[in-house]
Amino acid sequence: MSPPTPPSPAKKPAATAPAADAARLLAEHVRQLHTCQKCPNMLKPVVSGGPVLSRVMLVGQAPGDKEPILGRPFAWTAGKTLFRWFQEAAGMSETMFRQRIYMAAVCRCFPGKKPTGGDRVPDPEEIANCGTWMRRELELLKPALVLPVGKLGIQQFLPAEKLDLLIGRQFTVQKAGQTFTVIPLPHPSGASPWHRMEPGKTLLRQALALVVAHPAFQELLREPDPAPPGGGQKALPLWPTNR
Numbered sequence: 436m437s438p439p440t441p442p443s444p445a446k447k448p449a450a451t452a453p454a455a456d457a458a459r460l461l462a463e464h465v466r467q468l469h470t471c472q473k474c475p476n477m478l479k480p481v482v483s484g485g486p487v488l489s490r491v492m493l494v495g496q497a498p499g500d501k502e503p504i505l506g507r508p509f510a511w512t513a514g515k516t517l518f519r520w521f522q523e524a525a526g527m528s529e530t531m532f533r534q535r536i537y538m539a540a541v542c543r544c545f546p547g548k549k550p551t552g553g554d555r556v557p558d559p560e561e562i563a564n565c566g567t568w569m570r571r572e573l574e575l576l577k578p579a580l581v582l583p584v585g586k587l588g589i590q591q592f593l594p595a596e597k598l599d600l601l602i603g604r605q606f607t608v609q610k611a612g613q614t615f616t617v618i619p620l621p622h623p624s625g626a627s628p629w630h631r632m633e634p635g636k637t638l639l640r641q642a643l644a645l646v647v648a649h650p651a652f653q654e655l656l657r658e659p660d661p662a663p664p665g666g667g668q669k670a671l672p673l674w675p676t677n678r
C-alpha cells in the first residue's frame with residue numbers, strides 16, 4: 436500500500452485520444468458489456484451506469500436484485516444513502532452524479548441469493564472475468580480519481596485491511612497502466628452498521644472531504660449541465676440496461 440499522498444492535479448485527456456474518439460470507444464465498450472455472457476451463474480441483464488466520459492470512476496461491488504429491473508446501479512436503498520452522502524458533502528444530486536461519474540463495479544450482474552439469505556458473493560473466477568471489463572475502462576477513461584465502494588471494491592485496488600485503516604485516507608495506485616488516486620468508501624448498504632457508528636462516521640466524513648477536495652472532482656462540479664440530446668453533450672445519456 437502506498438502512503439497517503441496529496442491529490443494530484445486532474446490530468447487532461449491524452450492528446451492521442453480526443454474526447455470524441457474516447458466517447459465513441461466508451462459507447463462501444465458499454466454496448467459490448469451489455470452482451471457479456473462470461474459467467475454462467477450470474478443473472479442477466481448486465482447493469483451499467485452507461486458510457487459517461489469522466490475522469491472520476493466509482494467502483495461498486497455487484498448489483499442487487501432491484502438494479503437489473505430498474506436498469507441502473509445503486510438504484511435502491513444503498514443508492515439512496517450513497518447519493519445522500521454526495522448531496523450533503525458536495526451539493527451533488529443523484530442526477531448530477533449519474534451524469535458526471537462513470538459507475539463501474541467488481542461484477543456487473545446480480546449474483547443471486549445465498550440459500551441462507553442475502554446476496555451471493557461473486558466467486559474469484561467471476562471477479563476475474565468482470566475485471567477484464569474494468570481494466571479496459573481504466574485504459575479508456577484514464578481516471579484521475581477512483582472511488583471503490585465496500586470491501587470487495589476496495590480489494591481490487593488496495594490490500595485487504597480493516598476499514599478503519601483505509602477509510603478517510605487516499606492512496607496512489609497503479610493499475611492497467613494508469614496511475615490515479617484511490618479514495619475508498621464504505622458500502623452504504625443497511626447491512627453493515629460501520630458507517631453509522633464511530634469511528635466509521637468520522638472516517639467517512641474525512642473520506643468525503645478528500646473526494647470533494649480532489650481536483651478531478653472539483654472539475655466535475657464546475658462542468659455545465661449536459662446539453663439536451665443532440666446538443667453534443669460530454670456526458671452521454673444513461674444506457675438503457677432494462678431493454
Ligand code: SF4
Pocket residue numbers: 468471472473474477481542543544561564565566
Ligand atoms: S459479471 Fe461481468 S463478466 Fe460476468 S457475465 Fe456479468 S458482465 Fe460478464
